[in-house]
Amino acid sequence: MQGKPIQIISIGNEDDTSGSRCILELNEAELIPMLIDEKVKDRDVCVISVAGAFRKGKSFLLDFFLRYMYARYVDGNVSDNDWLGGDEEPLKGFSWRGGSKRDTTGILLWSDIFLYDYPTGEKVAIILMDTQGTFDCESTMKDCANVFALSTMISSVQIFNIQSNIQKDDLQHLQLFTEYARIAMEDTGKKPFQKLQFLIRDWPNEFETPYGAIGGKLLLETILNSKEKRHEENEQLCENLKTSFDEINCYLMPHPGLTVQKPDFQGCLKDLQDDFKKHLLDLIPLILAPENLIIKEINGEKLKVAHLLEYIQLYFESFNSKDFPEPTTIFKATAEANNQIHATNAEELYNIKMKQLTAPDQPYIDEAELKKKHEEYMSQSISDFENKPIMGRAKFIQKYYNKIKNYASSHFTQFAKINEAKLALAELNYLNDKNSCIRSFEKAMDDFFIGEAYTPLDEFKKIMENVKSKILQKFDSKRTNSTEKIHTRIRKELVEDLDKLYTKYNHQNEMKLASIKSYINMECAEAKKLYDKLMNNSEQSIEALTKAHAGAKKQALEMFRKVPHVGAEDFFKDCENQLIEKTDKKFNSIKECIVNKQQYLQLQFSQLKMNYENLMKEVCKKVLTNDNLLSKHEEFKGKVLEEFDDLTNNGKSVNYMVERRQKLDEDIEEIFDYYKSKNDKSLNEFVQKCISTKRQAKNVLMEPLENLSMFDSVDDVNSTYNRAFNEALDLYMELQDLISFNQETFDEYLSELREEFEAELQRITRRAEVGERVKNAAKTVLLTVVIVGFVAIFKVPPPI
Template sequence: MLAKAEKTRDELEERLLKEQQTRKLTIEAHKTQNKKIEELKTFLKDVLSSEEGLLDDDDSEFPSSVEPVQIPSEPHAVRIVEVVEDTDHSFELNVKALESILLDPKVADKKVAVIGVAGAYRKGKSFLLNFFLRYLKWRSNAEKVNGEIELEDAEWMYPTVPLQGFSWKGGSERDTNGILIWSEPFIMKDKNGEEIAVLLMDTQGAFDSQSTVKECATIFALSTMISSVQIYNISQNIQEDDLQHLQLFTEYGRLALEDSSAKPFQTLLFLVRDWSFPYEAEFGFTGGQRILDRRLEASEKQHVELQQLRQHIRNCFENISCFLMPHPGLRVATNPNFDGKLTEIEPEFQQQLKGMVPRILDSHSLVHKEINGQKITCRALLEYFKSYMKIFQGQDLPEPKSMLRATAEANNLAAVAASRAVYQRLMEEVCGGGTPYMSTSELLEEHERCKNEAIREFRNARKMGGVDFSLTFLQRLEDDLQESYENYLKVNNGKNLFKSMRTPAVLVTLMIVDYICQEFFQLLGLDGIAGIFSSILVIVIGALSVWAYSRYSGHLREAGTWIDESVSYVWKNFISPNAGNLGPLGNAIQLGEAVSGGSGNKTVNATRKNQ
């Protein structure tokens, strides 16, 4: 059996090298042929133009009987989501490229599995994904050669072949932009023998110097929403900040899905790279599960926030697992010319890689992409992809913030709340519910004093974000204090006996005037005019009854408020301006206005104008 497997491996490796050489020679031959055709066309055009002038500058009339040879397109990584960093950091979906992959007649109506990799930048995501790609290529070729394959003894890693596929390189600078999908879906069979299309998806690394928090959140969330298996690539250990970032990104995706009734995502695999503690937990899935259980364990000793974080992660995914991967070796990390050959990688890394990749892509382990419990096809995945992109391109989702900005906002909001409490405490001492009425001018002076104390409290508080950042919250505080002052002004006016009795006094006065006018015009025999005053009298009596019922019972408050506003309008526009012409009654009105401190609304408007 071992000899057969080695023979199969040698045959496949030799075949792969021959295919690469043949493809390279074919492309070079096609390029050479195209170049000769163009040279021939140029030569004939020059000859004919110089002798007969038959051809003009537009060569569209040239009778080209020989068409250039179309260079066959090799499978490659296709960028389907691009981040436009030169302008507004928006996202663009390459619909045509995505359609060419998902609407291919060979896979359009087949169920689909999507393997995605996401995480921080420069942690080897693309490098790792190329081994998934190599395995799928090997499996596809092996099934064509031998039909059935023996996975246990199979050798698919090709130790001497350079690693190709998704773009990758060593160094400290970012290499991947946006989201990429391999242009050739691989057709495999699931555990039930049904053919399924397998897609590999690579993503832009998070937390680099060019990406905003929104970009990182959107890329990770979109990848998680599309993938049936999301590989979360992290370095050395599962730390608390890794879990916090996962919580932020998955919550952003959950908001886009608008469905919190069920677990929104499928399978999450924590892939811990460069694990250095095999004496605590062995490499592979078994040790990884042990570490994962420790990190996601919630206990009563933990802070409530930490417990909620762990519960959130478990509620977001149907299945969660972990794999511990050793370091590939110093020759990989320090050699700028490393091309991915396994001969330069540590044997332990090779061994774990050989165990992990088939485990994820094995027929019995393939995870169908499901949405709302239904397995979807490549054709349906295209529509979901476009729908998700519209959501992230819109304005409905909140803007995710960095931890510093979120903390600074919370810190400044706490300072605003504390300063507002100082203002309210001081104002309650001056004009609270148990204090007597105060003139509006005196209340305004107390308001200015208490407001200055509150602003001083805000400025003296230690706040994050800097002075410019805090100015927005200072303005918010001033707006809140002005709103509170207007409320205190209304409460204070309610204590004024003259103002509280204004509505019934005006209504009673109108009743008396209407009655006198009605009787007067009846004596003169002008019954029509007397009827008008009689109708007004009925309306005024009804208004007074409704107002009294509203104040006594608390019902019909809107009607009572409307009557108060109507009476205030009559008072300000007709009675108060003409108080000097009303004799002793006018003097009483002017005295009441002076005692009440003038119009509260005018004072409020003056305050706003001064501000």
């Protein structure tokens, strides 16, 4: 064994005066090199401490620990149990001795730090710690508390070494010391210490409760966990311990034998009872075997050796601080602890109730109501405290009442703030809800308003009201009675915001309608244009126009009806009607125009016909020859058609004009036919008249001529003829007075008449000449015979 005990903490006084303050001294000179050694500093550390009342074999036991440590962690052999030592081998290591005077002072560490590497790769360093026994005659309560508290804080396993049994004062001490340690440590809400190992030395009741860990467990159960057997006063002590340590165990050790009291006792195994040795072999591995080692943790963090040094320095400073409280006598401390526990419980009761009342899930409470509850819970807490076994006189106890009241009052401010904050939170929540509602409203309305379709105002209002009502329902569902005022205010704001949004969406909707309407308007105009375009090319006859109108109107309407008009049906219908009206009007106007034009044309047409007819009428006042008539007809017709051709077509189609010209031609021919037949009739009549008059005239001529004899002289003949001729000619000339006179016909028959008259004249003249010759011959030859012949001839008188 190369190591040695190193006193790392020693206890001294500030100065030599009687009331001087006790101070701790830290042996950094030896501690620092030990803990920052390269071999150990980065290893997780296990610190096994033994503490408890003085003269109870702590150092003695630690020396057996050392034997195990060297055997297990240096020599690597503990299997044959030889590690416990030889029978004659004096026990060495931490200083121990018999007698009544204290031996160990302050806190010591064994200089050799034992190392172990777990197969997992985890590397640990194990440190053994011996401590000054408590309650020796020389030590003050503060010394005891300091040593116990510091060793508890530094170690990962605190072995609380107790004689014979766990007494109430043991627990009180333990509580006092651990509380003392707690004061020096920051409260992290976790259990501050790791393992507490009660070690009961000289267990006297083996037949009742067996030695070892099993017996220890039973004893611990009885003391810590059995509520029936435990006085309420102890209950708090036990609960306190449980909240201080992660793990609490107990081990019952037998008495080592009376030899240990002998002055020459060297700690040799031969002097120890077998039971004791047997339980050393059992106990020590339970604490020191690798599988049972506990690594020092602070706030759940494993501590390295080098960090342990920092903590020791830190704790050391805390304990030496002038502000650090002085522990009072055990009684006072116990009373303090006891009363404090009950006061704390009473405070906690107040705290719990107020916490419940003001929990985040609880509604805001009216200020006056909260104050009332505070008073009520404070009274309950005080009566709860009064009902507990409180230690000390009334004056001593008064401070706890005050403390509870102060606690309640000071905490009430906090609770009031928490409660107040709920109001702000409620407002914030309502505002968030309001914003969420507005977003929901906008989303619902946006979804609804996707697209170009207009929604009729009534339907729009209905939808809007529906969405608004759902949104308000959602908002109202979050309402709590306690924050009704805020809810009402923010709800009003929400309604106002929704109404503004309503106006916005309504405007958007109306804009859509306006857009749809303007589109309808535009398309209506386009349809009208299409109609106009189609009608521009239409034929000019009314029938063609009517047909074209029907087609163009149909196309225009078809085009127009394609325009989307959802939501603006009435407007669309109006426009459609307007379109129909406009097209019809346009049609009527075109038609009227055409009719007017046609009428005008017709008028002109008739005028032209009349012109022709007038001309014909004029010429047909006289009877004309067919040739003349035809020639006049051709002339007039040509003239009229020329006039027709001079007419502007006035928008009429060429075909139409050709057709009309043709018609005019035909009509003229028809008129001509009339005048021709009329003329023919007159001409015929006139011819007949001419013929008959000619015959009459000839008769007039012939009658006197017939009365002439062949013996009339030529002169007579001539004069007769001339008289008759003039008379006959006069008769014929009367024809000229006839209305139906025709010069050519008249001349023609006059000419014939003259020829016939000439022929008659010649015939009669010749006969007269013949008669004269006969007469002359007869005068001369037949003067005589004339008489005879005359007589004979009387039968046949000569013609002249």
